[in-house]
Amino acid sequence: MAYTRGNLAVQPKRKQEENPLYREKTKVVTRRMVLPTQEKLLYMLTLGAFVLVAVALIWRYVHIYDLNMQAQKLDSKIAETQKQIATYQMEKQSLEQQVAVKAEKLGYIQPPEDSTIYVSAKGTAADGNDN
DSSP: OOOBTTBTTOOOOOOOOSSOSSOOOOOOOOOOOOOOHHHHHHHHHHHHHHHHHHHHHHHHHHHHHHHHHHHHHHHHHHHHHHHHHHHHHHHHHHHHHHHHHHHHHHTOOOOOTTOOEEEOTTSOEEESSOO
């Protein structure tokens, strides 16, 4: 027994006679299987469902990305505004310090600590001491 294609149980083909009475011809016929309409419809609906879920997920991610972008823009605006507030507070402090100096230059005097100043309804100031 000969060893053929990894199997000892297979006998090798014997040589045919030189003049065979008929010649074997094999023809391979391939038939394309057509899917039934219901199965096609099922596949299309499944594909459509997957596409809808994918679109919904992508839309949610885009929405979240947009919200994050808006939050970052607001954070940067807040930081800029805080810087402006800090500069304005510095200006306010420097101007408050200059008020007393400018008032003295214009001839105003600082009232004593124990005196009370009354303002009438007309807007003119009258001190508590009636002289």
